[in-house]
Amino acid sequence: MKMVWILALKELRDGLRNRWxxxxxxxxxxxxxxxSLMGSAxxxxxxxxxxxxxxxxxxxxxxxxxxxxxxxxxxDALVGEFERGTMLLLLTYPVTRWxxxxxxxxxxxxxxxxxxxxxxxxxxxxxxxxxxGSIDGWQAYFMMMTSSLLLGAVFxxxxxxxSVLVKERATAIGSVIGLWLVFVVLYDLILFGALLLDxxxxxxxxxxxxxxxxxxxxxxxxxxxxxxxxxxxxAGIAGLASGAxxxxxxxxxxxxxxxxxxxxxxxxxFQQKEL
Amino acid sequence: MVEExxxxxxxxxxxxxxxxxxxxxxxxxxxxxxxxxxxxxxVGHNGAGKTTLMKLMLGLTRPTSGKVEVLNGNPVLSTAxxxxxxxxxxPESVAFYDAMTGQEVLSFYAELKGASKNEYLDLLELxxxxxxxxxxxxxYSKGMRQRLGLAQAMLGxxxxxxxxxxxxxxxxxxxxxxxELIDQMHKKGATSIISSHALSEVEARAxxxxxxxxxxxxxxxxxxxxxxxxxLPIRFQLKAQVGHASVIAEHLxxxxxxxxxxxxxxxxxxxxxxxxxxxxxxxGLGDVVQDMHVxxxxxxxIYNHFMSVELS
Numbered sequence: 241m242k243m244v245w246i247l248a249l250k251e252l253r254d255g256l257r258n259r260w261x262x263x264x265x266x267x268x269x270x271x272x273x274x275x276s277l278m279g280s281a282x283x284x285x286x287x288x289x290x291x292x293x294x295x296x297x298x299x300x301x302x303x304x305x306x307x308x309x310x311x312x313x314x315x316d317a318l319v320g321e322f323e324r325g326t327m328l329l330l331l332t333y334p335v336t337r338w339x340x341x342x343x344x345x346x347x348x349x350x351x352x353x354x355x356x357x358x359x360x361x362x363x364x365x366x367x368x369x370x371x372x373g374s375i376d377g378w379q380a381y382f383m384m385m386t387s388s389l390l391l392g393a394v395f396x397x398x399x400x401x402x403s404v405l406v407k408e409r410a411t412a413i414g415s416v417i418g419l420w421l422v423f424v425v426l427y428d429l430i431l432f433g434a435l436l437l438d439x440x441x442x443x444x445x446x447x448x449x450x451x452x453x454x455x456x457x458x459x460x461x462x463x464x465x466x467x468x469x470x471x472x473x474x475a476g477i478a479g480l481a482s483g484a485x486x487x488x489x490x491x492x493x494x495x496x497x498x499x500x501x502x503x504x505x506x507x508x509x510f511q512q513k514e515l
Numbered sequence: 516m517v518e519e520x521x522x523x524x525x526x527x528x529x530x531x532x533x534x535x536x537x538x539x540x541x542x543x544x545x546x547x548x549x550x551x552x553x554x555x556x557x558v559g560h561n562g563a564g565k566t567t568l569m570k571l572m573l574g575l576t577r578p579t580s581g582k583v584e585v586l587n588g589n590p591v592l593s594t595a596x597x598x599x600x601x602x603x604x605x606p607e608s609v610a611f612y613d614a615m616t617g618q619e620v621l622s623f624y625a626e627l628k629g630a631s632k633n634e635y636l637d638l639l640e641l642x643x644x645x646x647x648x649x650x651x652x653x654x655y656s657k658g659m660r661q662r663l664g665l666a667q668a669m670l671g672x673x674x675x676x677x678x679x680x681x682x683x684x685x686x687x688x689x690x691x692x693x694x695e696l697i698d699q700m701h702k703k704g705a706t707s708i709i710s711s712h713a714l715s716e717v718e719a720r721a722x723x724x725x726x727x728x729x730x731x732x733x734x735x736x737x738x739x740x741x742x743x744x745x746x747l748p749i750r751f752q753l754k755a756q757v758g759h760a761s762v763i764a765e766h767l768x769x770x771x772x773x774x775x776x777x778x779x780x781x782x783x784x785x786x787x788x789x790x791x792x793x794x795x796x797x798x799g800l801g802d803v804v805q806d807m808h809v810x811x812x813x814x815x816x817i818y819n820h821f822m823s824v825e826l827s
Contacts, residue, residue, distance in 0.1 A: 335627060
């Protein structure tokens, strides 16, 4: 564990040194504040708190942004070290290969943790002050931050998988952008397109729920748009998912599986690799 | 050569090790043992397999066939982590994390090896990088990187050092300092495997030499042993009484090849088996010969000989 921690701290320090963390905090905080200001307008008529509205808005945005941030953080993690030659030296030190992967993973998730909780957290503070101390809906907000972190972890793991498979950094950049498009944009586009064209209703509610569920980004959406009553009232898609009886535990499990499988595969490939 | 029965003292043991990358035979049936305290120098042309041989011993890559043992363990297993605590490696053209400072990098490696802060600061001092330790590595010259590489290899007082072309990029003074550092490590009982093209530098320092050619170990032994394996001419330099040089040359010329004659010096050469008879003959010449130097073939000559012989 000590080795994992040493390697994780190195990644964290790298993130601080190259201003990566600072940039991400500012980006996330600004977006959250802007969205909360925009979202506070319609709350008068519907009986939901301003925070709930912000959670919906932020979750819809995070689903694009967090994967992108996570992939940008992780695509270089392995291929970059192979290409520069630093991995060669690192692996002659008393560290095992799984410690190298886990160290990087813990470090990168820590970076995301700091960015998400400081960024979105400062926006939360701002909103609470603006609304005169009302903290209604804070549970949903925390759930949104936690699930955002897990979504980030999914894409950190997917980024490593790309990073261990490709031979050059340039290929890694291209591949993660493709990966992002598929997971965040194309999958849903195809799914909803199919639903529109499906006049005979071949895709029943059950199959649709399963297809939604196997995507980590859709699981994240459902998680944030449906768990809390206040949120689920104002989110269209939520009715669909809660109607299918998808539990919070199941949604979290899907996201966790999406972390474990790419990470384990990366480790397996890395173990076989010869330097 | 090391005998089979000494395996207990062997710090490294390679048995019929071969390595293929795709169809390329990078290493072919390598057998070789290293005993504790030895200084082994690997020589060979570029692409002869020296770096691959080191990577095999470091556990970075697996042999296609054969067995590699380092510090009584298989270096590719995850259990070799313990062994790696007592191992130092300086890769060929070493690379570091450019955004970090010299001190940050060394502190990171020291932590991994469980070395103290004092130790890595001392090492920075030792390799003359104290002044530049707060600068980013991106600004370092080739020689500075090489020195930082050496410092990291020496972290944690390693028993076993792997140095891949360690003196490239170092100026003559630094080279001298580098060899002094290695000598100090040897005095403490360390073993080292050095790959080098600088034959004249390593000639006097190594216990044994391994000559590699196209993935094959063409020779292995002390300078003396290698010299016994080849039949290269031995040179003699004779100092004659003033004016007698040509007389001596004429006298010896019937038996031996004479290279150069000046007013006072004669240079001749002969093969091993003719050496003692020739020396006896020269001493029989009496006072006209004032002094004599016998110069055995040097490492670079032996090396060139092995390189020019076709592989059977």
